[in-house]
Amino acid sequence: MKRIILASASPRRRELLEKAGVHFQIIPSQGEEQITGEDPAQIVEDLSWQKAAQVAAKVEGEVIVIGSDTLVAYEGNVLGKPHDEEDAVRTLQMLQGHTHQVYTGVTVIVRSESDEITKTFSKRTDVTFYPVTEEEIRAYVATGDPMDKAGSYDIRGDFSVYVKEICGDYNTVVGLPVSTLIWEMKQMGIDLRSEDYV
């Protein structure tokens, strides 16, 4: 039996992959990833590779390991998860009324008996917010929702009522471009949703 492993502890990535009908196990990557470069697409691709490679090195046999990383960029600045509530408020005050970019990188390591193939890609989605008042931002931050999210918001949560529009893949913003992941694997002759995987 071949295994698919998601190298991420993110509940959002797990949900997206489950909803897509993929059978997989979770082994979160551990240890600090090293940020290299300044281009957001390159950063998320690198980090997704580091996560997948770290987990692939720990497991044996035929396996497909999926690593992923998401960041938010605004006017050339890269935004990660907020340090505290005030940081989340500052981030959302900066993003409100404007368009920012969300990048998610994905690396898939496909190891068979005879070889190992690594596929890395990234997707970018532009997200535009309506103007949001400080009172509305503080009410949202008080829910605790922003604290573990790149860019300090969850597009599926209460802050979604301020999203004017997006351009790109919705799930890239959630944390995993699952349709592109399935499509790219299909191009390599792999059906991630097959019953062959456990």
Add this chain to the structure above:
Amino acid sequence: MKRIILASASPRRRELLEKAGVHFQIIPSQGEEQITGEDPAQIVEDLSWQKAAQVAAKVEGEVIVIGSDTLVAYEGNVLGKPHDEEDAVRTLQMLQGHTHQVYTGVTVIVRSESDEITKTFSKRTDVTFYPVTEEEIRAYVATGDPMDKAGSYDIRGDFSVYVKEICGDYNTVVGLPVSTLIWEMKQMGIDLRSEDYV
């Protein structure tokens, strides 16, 4: 106490409005709406107005009535809900691998003691599908999910794994551009999420 009434039986519109924190009642519009014109934006605006006006005429007192209509357009042809399973298969075969447009029109009738204001707008979102095989389409249609949806799919359902990207408001595709609705009302001095409404 002022009332907000959603003039729609759509469970998707109800969910979106509930999730946005709006307190409202549901009185679905009844009777056949008349399609006028050929421009998709004009059609959904007209139909949303007919739905809102039909319900507003039945209720008394201070009230806000929200009507909405959604359609899918592909290469100039307007697509409604499928007639049967084969119609859904044909529609999805036409849409797969291509970009189509989803239009949702919204009309809000705001009636106070002294006057009545009607606001109508529409939003368009472009949706691009990856190529999808007939086998995959038939498996999806067999779930029954397409049958009550314009364009024969629910972007939140199992067919979402084939969505490559969208450009526009996500909830416009679900059936109600709730962020724009809240924003437009705010511009009129109305906070739809206020506790003043029942």
